[in-house]
Amino acid sequence: MIDAQDKQTQPLPLDEQPTKPKRGRPTTGKALSNAERQKAYRERAKAQRNEKTEKPAEDMQYLADRLAEAWAEVNDLKSKLELAEARADAMGNELAIEKSKRYGKQAAEPAYNVECKFLGMRVWEKIGEPTEKHYAIDFARERAERNPGTTWRAIPAGEIFTFKKSKTKA
Structure with missing residues (x-):
């Protein structure tokens, strides 16, 4: 019972009251000061800069x-x-000639060879089988225009027509 005459504060039973958790993140005792945090950051950044061993x-x-x-290549x-x-083009020409021979069509006498030489090479390479004059010359001229690094020629018996794309400045 409480005495009305007693003006002293009575102690409260704290064990009976639930304690509220403190607000915010709990303390760990390992907190760093701003200077320590900045120093650690600089050390990490320095270590990353020094990791690069490649030279540009x-x-x-x-x-x-x-x-x-x-x-x-x-x-x-x-x-x-x-x-x-x-x-492949020369083989197509050969095939056409063989077909015309086989099926009885009159084919002109194949008399011209087409040859090519790559830039810096000494040897002419024969392309395909002999064909008609105008086909061989047109084929060599067309290939010479397409490829500036090669020289093409059509060779009949005793004559040589060489075609090389000229290097002109426009």
């Missing part, structure tokens, strides 16, 4: 070498493709 000049040289190799493949196309 070496990378550029490597890439330039790879590019030169790729261009050489492309040019080689272009010349091989051109030769293959020429052979």
Whole structure:
């Protein structure tokens, strides 16, 4: 019972009351000051900067070498493709001649060969079988116009017609 005469504050039973959790993040005791945090950041950034061991000049040289190799391969493949196309065209001409012979149509006498020479090469390469004069000359002229790095010619017995695309500045 409470005594009305007693003006002293009575202690409250705190064990019986539930304690409210504190607001915010709980403390761990490992907090860093702003200066410590900034120092740690600078050390991490310095370590990342020093991790790069690649040198841009070496990378550029490597890439330039790879590019030169790729261009050489492309040019080689272009010349091989051109030769293959020429052979395929010549084989088509041969097929037409054989068909005309086989089915009794009168074919003109094949008398001209088509040859090509790539830039820097010494040897002329024969393309296909002999064909008529105007087909051989037109074929050689067309191929010479298409490919500036090659020289084409139509060769009959005793005559040579050579076609090379001229390098003119426009």
